[in-house]
Amino acid sequence: MxxxxxxxxxxxxxxxxxxxxxxxxxxxxxxxxxxxxxxxQTRSLPPGPKPWPIIGNLPEMLANRPTSRWIHNIMNDLNTEIACIRLGNIHVVTLTSPEIACEIMTKQDSVFASRPRNWSSEHVSGGFLSTILVPYGEQWKKMKKVMANELVSPKRLQQLQVKRMEESDNLVRYVYNQCNKNGGGLVDVRFVSRHFSGNIIRRLVFNARHFGKGREDGGPGFEEVEHIDAIFTVLRYLFAFSISDYVPCLRELDLDGHKKELKKATKLITKYHDPLIEDRIQQWKIGKRTHQEDLLDVLISLKDAKHNPLLTLDEIKSQIMDMMIATVDNPSNAFEWGLAEMLNQPEIIQKATKEIDSVVGKERQVQESDISKLNYVKACIREVFRLHPIDDINATHVSMEDTFVANNTYFIPKGSHVVLRRQGIGQNPRIWKEPFKFKPERHLEENQDGFKNLSLNEPSLKLITFGTGRRSCPGMVLGSSMTIMLFARMLHGFEWCVPSNETTIDLSESEQDTTKAKPLIARAMPRLPEEAYQIS
Incomplete structure (x- = not known):
């Protein structure tokens, strides 16, 4: 031994x-x-609450839901337009400064062009295959090119204009039918506006308003209601600050229940999407379908340099999911809040309808060709985006390297999550006079061209509409036309007033987000000659 x-x-x-x-x-x-x-650490991070070792401010986040309200309170308490909150080992930088937001989205656009690699984004995007939620890289470049050049290009939108107009006609017809129902013209504005948005994107993608039979009065059937409800559930949890986004090892535990709800909602959506997509691909393969009728046909028909399909089945499914969740929320939320504010200030409705009448008259319906002249209507919409965005939290940007912002004042470490607070920017008292007052005229006063072609876009980021830079919304033109047509058709076609049992509209926000606490119910009455509603 x-x-x-x-x-x-x-x-x-x-x-x-x-x-x-x-x-x-x-x-x-x-x-x-x-x-x-x-x-x-010697470099100056933006101000924020003192973090705990390792876990950062996660305990405070979990104790103060919804997280967006907690962030709002932190920034108010610190009296700052930029804050840094550490969640796990990730620095979350939140902004209500248009100037710093512009610096990040334009001057340093290449640094902040990525997205988080969290579970919710990965799940909804089918494994980071689409456009909105995909981190910066070749896949994002590929899908953004498809989106911008093939799906929402000016030429494509012109080709699909007829479908959009048919859905605008259907919207008017449906509300007109409600004028003789529900106690004499009571309309659930949230229901109507959400389903108008859903009808538009289903027509553009699948060339069908309904998954089922729909209703005789032009309204949605059970299938469409389930589909839209599921989309809004996805939107509720997609940017909801799940604890597993910052502590990945806790994903399987699903401590806040987000994963369960998100899985259930995406499963409902794909229940309707996937059979249509798979059947359509088969139709193209066997030659049953030979020309493009909608955006699904476009996605299937795309070829690479070797004339092979450019997109896989999973990429097509993921991109369609992207378009669905990106289309329905902003127009519907804007009209519900906008009409609610207008009902409390009837003179605004009068100004808007007077403008529409002067452009369109009363013998026909509003068309997209009228949009350029409807500047007061667009001012109303801009004011809604400023005061009542669909959510305070914009899609997160991720810094791809260490950098400084605000004239080199604050250090932003690589991997930080940067969030523009839409409502915080839109209600910033340094930027806007009377920030909590609904005042559309302010947008006409600030427009250098006066009443000439006011746009919903805001590159200066004094309010957040479609963003700017590489990760701005490529569907700006489509989103703008949908929103303006929703406002214009409803204001032109109907007189709106507060229900007889109320004196004003309650403008309270939901406890969970920035949506209206109670769905808007308003009384509608036709204001055009009867023949104007006889839509073929």
């Missing part, structure tokens, strides 16, 4: 240098990390 021990000693002594090298390497890496960390 002794001889065996002695014979092993040379091997032991040979291993010692290797062990020392390994230890030294690890120690040097540790030392380097500590030096870099200390160096970064």
């Amino acid at each position: 002794g001889s065996a021990l002695i014979s092993s000693l040379p091997l032991f002594w040979c291993l010692i240098p290797l062990l020392l090298v390994g230890f030294s390497t690890r120690f040097l890496k540790f030392l380097k990390h500590q030096i870099l960390s200390k160096s970064k």
Whole structure:
């Protein structure tokens, strides 16, 4: 045994240098990390609450739901337009400053062009295959090119104009039918506007308003109601600050229940989408379908340089999911809030309808060709986007390298999540006079061209509509036309008033987000000659 021990000693002594090298390497890496960390700490991060070791401010986040309201309170307490909140090991930088937002979205656009790699985004985008939620890289470049050049290009939107107009006609017909129902013209404005938006995108993508039979009065059937409800559930949880987004090892536990709800909602949506997509692909394969009728046909028909299909089945499914969740929320939320504000200030409705009448008359319906002249209507819409955005939290940007913002005042570490607070920017008292008052005229006063072609876009980011830079919404023209037509058709076609049992409209927000606490119910009466509603 002794001889065996002695014979092993040379091997032991040979291993010692290797062990020392390994230890030294690890120690040097540790030392380097500590030096870099200390160096970064000496740089000035934006102000924020003091984080706990390792977990950061996650305990406070979990104790203060909804997170957007908690962030709002933090920034108010600190009296700052930029804040840094550490969740796990991720710095979440929140902004209500248009100037810093512009710096990030334009001057440093290449630094902040990525998205988070969290579970919710991965799940909804089918594994980061589409456009909106995909981190910066080749897949995002590919799908953005498809979106901009093939799906929402001016030429494509012109080709699909007839479908959009048919849905605008259907909207008017449906509300007209409600004027003789529900106690004499009581209309659920949230229901109507959400389903108008859903009808539009289903027509553009699938060339069908309904998954089922729909209703005789032009309203949605059970299938469409289930579909739209599921889309809004996805939107509710997609940017909801789930704890697993910051502590990935807790994903399977689903401590806040977000994962369960998101899975259920996406399953409902794909229940309607997938059979249509798969059947359509088969029709193209066997030659049953040979020309493009909608955006699904466009996606299937795209070819690469070798004339093979450009997109996989999963990419097509993911891109359609993208378009659905990106289309329905802003127009419907804007009209519900806009009409609610107008009902409390009837003179605004009078100004808007007077403008529409002067452009369109009363013998026909509003068309997209009228939009350029409806500047007061567009001012009303801009004011809704400013005061009542669909959510305070905009889609998150991720910094791809260390950088500084605000004239090199604040350090933003690589991997930080940067969030523009839409309502915080739109209600910033430094930027807007009487920030909580609904005043459409302010947008006409600030427009250098006066009443010439006011746009819903806002590159200066004094209010958030479609963003700017690489990750701006490529569907700006489509989104604008949908929103303006919803406002114009409803204001032109009907007189609106507060229900007889109320004196004003309650403008309270939901406790969970920035949507209206109670769905808007308003009384509608036709205001055009009867023949104007006889839509073929």
